[in-house]
Amino acid sequence: MLKLAVAQLNYMVGDFAGNTDAIISHMQKAAAGKADVAVFSELCICGYYPGDLLEDSAFLAKAEQALANIMQASTDHPNLVCVIGTVRLNKGQGKALHNALLAIRNGEIVAEYYKQLLPTYGIFDERRHFEPGKEIASTLDVAGHKLGFMVCEDGWNDEEHDYQVNPFNALTAAKVDLIISINASPSDIGKRQQRHAMFAKAVAHHQLPLLYVNQVGGQDQLVFDGASFAVTPDRGVTFEAARFEEDFQLLGFAEKQFSAIDGAALVKPDSTGLSVPEFTRRQIVLGLQDYARRCGFKQVVVGSSGGIDSALTIALAVQALGAENVIAITMPSSYSSTGSVSDSVKLCDNLQVKLHTHPILNLVEQYAKGFEEAFSSPLRGLTQENLQARIRGTILMEYSNAFGALLLTTGNKSEISVGYCTLYGDTNGGLGLIGDLYKTEVYALSRHVNSAAGREIIPRDVLTKPPSAELAPDQLDTDSLPPYDELDEMLKWHIEGRRLPAHEFARAQAFVEQLQKTEAGQKSMARIMGMVARNEYKRRQAPPIIRVRARAFGSGRQMPIAAKY
Template sequence: MKIFLAQQNYHIGNFESNTRKIIQAIKEAKEQGGDLILFSEMSVCGYPARDFVEFNDFIGRCYTAVNEIKEHADTIGVLVGGPARNTQHRGKNLFNAAFFLYEKEIKAEVHKTLLPTYDVFDEYRYFEPSFNWQVIPFKGKKLAVTICEDIWNLGDNPLYRTCPMDILMEQQPDIMLNLSASPFDYTHDEDRKSVIKANVLKYRLPMFYCNAVGSQTEVVFDGASLVFDKDANLCRALPMFGEALEAVVLNDDGSIAGSVLEPASRVPDKELVPETLEPELNISQVYDALLLGIRDYFGKMGFSKAILGSSGGIDSAVTLAIACDALGAENVRAILMPSPYSSTHSVDDAVQLSKNLGNPYDILRINEVYQAFLNTLQPIFGDLPFSLAEENIQSRGRGNLLMAIANKFGYILLNTSNKSELATGYGTLYGDMAGGLGVLGDCYKLQVYALARYINRNREIIPASIITKAPSAELRPNQKDSDSLPEYESLDQLLYQYIEKRLGPAEIKAQGFDGALVDRTLRMVNANEYKRNQFCPIIRVSPKAFGVGRRVPIVGKYLV
């Protein structure tokens, strides 16, 4: 049996584009003699559609798309994903479904059983779990079709009470097919391989796994669709972060035609769970995810040009370099806004960076703007000493200038704050926290340095002086980040234990962290939730990002 995997980048709610892509892939598969073609989860409408699925018109258009697609499923079997109405009159109105199309008919409907509600997922809000499990007979084979999370319930501590493959095995299937929309994080490549391997070893069946690719605001899907034979050898791996259509021949004995990419002995046996932050871990994948995140955010929203504040610091330098790669240097405008406390070398570094990248830049000195604010506020501020208020005036002045230019010329402002700063509240609301998209908001400072080294892997793009100098906001004389924050080598590791590992203060202290440092840091994290709640969408690259995947109370008392 010749089976195609169609790894495609969908646009949520863009039914015309999604349907066109799906039909084109079907045509190509038929031309190459394909028997079956597999698409990803929720392919007709894009994933996650979230509250769009609460609109009856949206569901109707999903069905219209499926009906249009089925007209092309004449000599080839087609598995596409989409919401399906629940006609059983019990439970929620919809299922997360896979439609099996053949001979221009909907031959079968498979409903997702395991509906995740953790991290960025909220599927039980919308869908009813499956209560019927049947294999699909097709060309002498029995197909066991599952959807994404349905294969993730193995191991010593299953998350759900049901395992759909256990039920399907009673009907003696010949092959496992999984439609997935599994988001990227820097541990996930290893995770998915280990999970698929575990399924294959348990059920002794080959598996074809088709994952979505593309970025949907903050959530990035990396593709990397996989095919395993019945002996758990990895036989095919589609590219990460790109669309692909690939044919795989399944032999009658469960083997896969062609050579083995990785024998079972080399495929990971368990999910990757780093005990500490490893800044260099899969840093090339992190870079590619950020690249795709920017590119798709702009492309799907109809934007073409970006603007950002270039300070001569590491965060804005890395953001600028990635944005130029994603959008083209000519489409990214850097604005240098030195204040009375900006160092000459920071301006020089920012200029050199833009010259290296070839992007347009402007220098707008904010001394007069800053002084105008101070003069206006003098009757109220009086003779009070210089404080955080005066520091933040500079940051907010820059934010106003950036937004004015963005409004005038149709730019989207890219935010350059990193995860360490966002965690501790080291940023100014409506100032350097302004923006339409947070590029580095899920990267700790140590990871930002790792990204800079990756960007410079072939030649010096980011000037070495930007990478080696002490980080500073330059909002007061001789300021350094370490004046307000612990050293990043300690801070980032501590934050990782609290945010990614979800350890409490006593558990973190037991690992050897200084008790006073732990208490101070966790107070900062929790006291600044109100800032993060007002922040722009962040491109997610970690297992636990700020935003939709981390929900804590703004007014919570815990650890404050």
């Protein structure tokens, strides 16, 4: 029986010492468990994705030194094969580097493979830095089994829709017994099911079992969910590692089947996985934890308006960092309802979060007076509304600067899409937690937070009162926008389209088709699409948001600002 160690770890871009220590310590665990092969993830030495750090000679030199340290450590376990991902120089024509998989044993590289399929869609831009590997199989004999290797995207083209090359074919021709795939596959809604379905189909097609090892953790906008798995031609997915946390597992492999290390049968994973709200909660919580830790923040600060967006942001921040590390500030103006303060107080009491009050009435009046004196014109309308948001944003940044807390912005995807936000006001911040959630999903996740807690975390009044920016008398979001259950369907159809899960796309498509049957519906659609286009300049200047869906604002949606379309 071949004994495999699955090392699903949380790496940080550029943390060569930390990444190397993690790899070496888990090599030791694998050797202690008498594993034949220890499998790590894609670009684990330098972290995924380093971007233009790959053009920094010092960065590349550190990657080489880290590899040398790992190879030296492997001599302590001469019978263990360690499969890792790293950067290698391209000795031929083309881009300077390869995205490489190395198999190391007893201080030597015993197999070397270069990723053939380099994604350039969505959030990926690997062809910017890497040259594809040759269209050949890389194999290695270990304990009487012939192993073949691939890296992440190499396994996503078995139907040959996106690339001319299909690495599965070369591995089939090489008659390998097992494919080992190392990955840095970011998580989004439906991604787990997509991975399982695609690899189960490919494995059945080629009659080749496969071990898929993924990384875990947050890196900027991206979150990696781990969920490494093993799949066989006859049984499909037979093993799955933990989701959203590090994991280390020992597996046996013989006669095209995976087993526990003692030969016992594995319990087949539940195909349903997490509910969408629970998935979303865990994705955002892990994303914030790692973003704050990697950027050196221990505390966060949030502007608490008494509305649903800030309430959910505060609740998620508490789950990620603890109540003692979350600060809320309420900043009432002359247009704030009594509930904007009282609901903030109740929310923070429920969460045991410290709430500061910083009224802005006098500041608004001073600005208005100064404006009229300088420009001989009263401050009114949208300018006055935006001023209030900008004063609040300035106060929040003052707190961030003074006390070293990361400011979390509270905009949701519906509002960000149509520009229903104030640049240099409520868009201020270092990270957005709910910027990839449509408004209807904000409500759904808020209800889930309460349900999972078994008590009222987010107050009932916050969940039931009509949404309002409270920047003008009796203002409601619906004064400027369609109801959110309608707006969200338009936006899903326009922004994500067929990237949506099939049932979501069908619902959005049906809604839009019905809307376009009337002149009023056509005008409504045209107005919303125009708002999305006109507000690209705001999104370009907004803070990063934690990605939850297949297409999020940021690197995953690249649109021009100045365009006539």
